[in-house]
Amino acid sequence: MRTYANKTCNICGLRDIQPNMFRTKKNVAAYTSKDQIGFGTWVGAVFGGKVSNRRIQKTLFANNKRRHTAHRTVWMCEACSDENDVDEDGPGMVSDIGDFLSGLFNYCLVKIIQGVLIIGAFMLIGTLSA
Ligand SMILES: [Zn+2]
Numbered sequence: 001m002r003t004y005a006n007k008t009c010n011i012c013g014l015r016d017i018q019p020n021m022f023r024t025k026k027n028v029a030a031y032t033s034k035d036q037i038g039f040g041t042w043v044g045a046v047f048g049g050k051v052s053n054r055r056i057q058k059t060l061f062a063n064n065k066r067r068h069t070a071h072r073t074v075w076m077c078e079a080c081s082d083e084n085d086v087d088e089d090g091p092g093m094v095s096d097i098g099d100f101l102s103g104l105f106n107y108c109l110v111k112i113i114q115g116v117l118i119i120g121a122f123m124l125i126g127t128l129s130a
Pocket of ligand 1: 010011013014077
């Protein structure tokens with residue numbers, strides 16, 4: 001009788017013999033830090049801070065890119081591997097372009113908000129000095 005090494009499921013912690021377990025790619029959300037653009041960054045971007053501007057661009061574009069690289073292959077039980085299996089082909093051209101466009105869209109949105117707020121500020125100044 002053959003004995004197999006036990007493997008532990010990376011998701012639920014279930015232990016089973018190796019033939020019952022699966023090598024599965026897992027999405028690791030290790031690099032998504034949502035707090036990189038704070039209120040201060042937006043205010044800085046609106047009132048001419050070049051550093052804040054660059055930081056917003058970097059965050060919008062860089063985060064989209066990094067999300068794809070965060071795959072790890074781990075052992076999983078059958079149930080967890082069904083739920084967590086990641087497309088073997090990995091990031092294709094379509095999703096890259098999609099990310100680029102969403103980054104571009106976000107960037108345009110930043111510029112539009114900037115413009116609106118700057119116009120608003122000028123109108124406020126005009127009202128005060130009238
Ligand atoms: Zn499991």
